[in-house]
Amino acid sequence: MKKMKLSTIYLFIVFVILYAPIFYLMFFSFNSGGKMYHFEQFTLDWYRELFHDTRLLIIVLNTVIIALLSSVISTILGVFGAIAIWYVRKNYQKSLLLSFNNVLIVSPDVIIGASFLIMFTVVGIKLGFTSVLLSHIAFSVPIVVIMVLPKLQEMSSSLIDAAQDLGAGRREILTKVILPYITPGIFAGFFMALTYSLDDFAVTFFVTGNGFSTLSVEIYSLARRGISLNINALSTLLFLFTIILVIGYYFIVTKRNGRAVGLGARK
Amino acid sequence: MSNQAIIRFEKVTKQYDEDPPVLNDVSFEMERGRFYTLLGPSGCGKTTILRLIAGLIEPTSGKIYIDGKLVNDVPANKRQVNTVFQDYALFPHLNVFENVAFGLRIKKLKKEEIKQKVREALRFVNLEGYENREIKEMSGGQRQRVAIARAIVNEPEVLLLDEPLSALDLKLRTEMQYELRELQQRLGITFVFVTHDQEEALAMSDEIFVLNNGVIQQRGTPTDIYDEPINRFVANFIGESNILKGRMIQDYLVEFAGKQFTCVDGGFNPNETVEIVIRPEDLEITPPEKGKIQVKVDSQLFRGVHYEICCYDQQGTEWIIHTTKKVNVGDDIGLYFEPEAIHVMRIGETEEEFDARLEAYHEQGVANEG
Structure with a gap:
């Protein structure tokens, strides 16, 4: 019993340490004093200012468009990539492909950003919307692959045999058996790609050009110029948005998992 | 069609x-x-x-x-x-x-x-x-x-x-x-x-x-x-069997466990080495003097419908019997079986050869009777 309590206290402390700075920041976004200490009065001025800043609103829009486009495209690419890896028969080829995929996930964003910058300059792609979109797609694809692949591996190969046995051709096997089966993985991959794209800073910072910016880059440059509680307001909104995404993702996953659990009981 | x-x-x-x-x-x-x-x-x-x-x-x-x-x-x-x-x-x-x-x-x-x-x-x-x-x-x-x-x-x-x-x-x-x-x-x-x-x-x-x-x-x-299993593998895989080494003296006469028995198989060379299959349920327990073979009961297992009894004869060959009768471990008992219960297998025979031999000696058998 005592052990239980200790672990609960430990957990509580960890969460406090993790969340305290965020709540501190959110708290002062309502401060009329304009400083991060000494709370004077409750105000929504910073938020009002935020919503009158058309430049900032365009940046928000850019960020969302980039995130949605890149995650949709990378989900499509990633799903087919995962299926391709899954189809590879030889084990060493499979693990080689998978390693190539995983290296991209673990390698530092700075390196990926810098190398993309070099590539875009060499190829002659103007830095801006296209370059940011392309690089976001590039770092999202491996994430989708790694989210979808376990679902494929969990699928019994006799399902494919059965579909073939019942007259299904290659295309029907894909659309009527494989894709419906891995749908939870596809959703998970999509949401992962979306969040990665939304909060990416390092890669975007390298490949973005004049006149184009995303939220995280903008917050960074605002913070460099000097502290304004604008940033707090913006960060608060961003945080809330992320929370909503996470909750939405959770609901989709648990709903789907209800099915998956039933599957597990099959044997 | x-x-x-x-x-x-x-x-x-x-x-x-x-x-x-x-x-x-x-x-x-x-x-x-x-x-x-x-x-x-x-x-x-x-x-x-x-x-x-x-x-x-x-x-x-x-x-x-x-x-x-x-x-x-x-x-x-x-x-x-x-x-x-x-x-x-x-x-x-x-x-x-x-x-x-x-x-x-x-x-x-x-x-x-x-x-x-x-x-x-x-x-x-x-x-x-x-x-x-x-x-x-x-x-x-x-x-x-x-x-x-x-x-x-x-x-x-x-x-x-x-x-x-x-x-x-x-x-x-x-x-x-x-x-x-x-x-x-x-x-x-x-x-x-x-x-x-x-x-x-x-x-x-x-x-x-x-x-x-x-x-x-x-x-x-x-x-x-x-x-009529064709070989040791089939005899073992389908049902349980006693498989013994034997010698075919002539058609319808086979020697195993140190004795000669009449059987219903033929088509072998004289004195050919063969394998004998006797199913455990074809063995009947009798008093020692009435049995064709005398064995000593080594162990007995209750299997629900029947007992599975494991015995050894004087040569040390193991015999498995399925029976509803209960015996005591250590008893000397006799085993009786009909000639039809003996199935003789030629070693290394293929399915075609087996079928051909079966056909040949069946015809011969019919001719003899006529």
Whole structure:
């Protein structure tokens, strides 16, 4: 019993340490004093200012468009990539492909950003919307692959045999058996790609050009110029948005998992 | 047309890479409307035969005919056969109705027709009213039936069953054996049933193919195979046996366990070394002086329906007896058996040679009597 309590206290402390700075920041976004200490009065001025800043609103829009486009495209690419890896028969080829995929996930964003910058300059792609979109797609694809692949591996190969046995051709096997089966993985991959794209800073910072910016880059440059509680307001909104995404993702996953659990009981 | 074999294998070999072949130069024919069982231990090649018929794998060499047509290059989705898989392979994202309708939807049948056929198939397997159930809500036995309905709704000429009963408990398994047998008779199509369970094979089949190491060891009706196994492997695999070394003195006279006995086998060379099979249930316990062989009881196991008694004779040969009588360990008892209970096997004989010899001495026997 005592052990239980200790672990609960430990957990509580960890969460406090993790969340305290965020709540501190959110708290002062309502401060009329304009400083991060000494709370004077409750105000929504910073938020009002935020919503009158058309430049900032365009940046928000850019960020969302980039995130949605890149995650949709990378989900499509990633799903087919995962299926391709899954189809590879030889084990060493499979693990080689998978390693190539995983290296991209673990390698530092700075390196990926810098190398993309070099590539875009060499190829002659103007830095801006296209370059940011392309690089976001590039770092999202491996994430989708790694989210979808376990679902494929969990699928019994006799399902494919059965579909073939019942007259299904290659295309029907894909659309009527494989894709419906891995749908939870596809959703998970999509949401992962979306969040990665939304909060990416390092890669975007390298490949973005004049006149184009995303939220995280903008917050960074605002913070460099000097502290304004604008940033707090913006960060608060961003945080809330992320929370909503996470909750939405959770609901989709648990709903789907209800099915998956039933599957597990099959044997 | 109806006499023509529905499935024909001509010298079919299947080999993966450099490994020894899973299936080695196998030829056979299967007739329409019969219940065939492929029986053998795991890795004997029985599932390989099934997958070759289904078209899920291609033979390394040899020819496969279905309904008289060469199908080596016909992919699985174009063959008029359907399979019930070992793990049922039901689609978890579809309900019962959609699972059964899967093949019909691919054939793009009309909605009404699909509805009617699915309902009919579900009625055939006693699952009326389960159309809207999810697969995860069904029990093992029910899933089995859904899998069967999904296969037969396509009206295949051949239904392939890959150890479909192995995941069920004993009671349900026995029930399903009756149902499958009955289903086959009602449908009138060819069933090819794969199993490693010899009791299942004996109970259900018109004809059994016993396989080992990628070769068909023996084929025949259940009684043929049980009463006249061709070699040690078949005798051991199908039922329990006492297998003894022996010597054929002349036709109908064999020597084993240090004595000579009359038997009903012939067609051997004089003094040929042979193997003798006597089934444990053909041995009758008598007082020592009345038995053909005298043995000492070594151990006794209660098996429910019968006792399994293990004895040794003076030469130290082990004898297994199945009997409902109880004896005491350490007793001296006699064993009595009819000449018909002795089955003599020639060592290393192939199926063709076995059949030819059987035919020859049966004719001779008839001539002698006349």
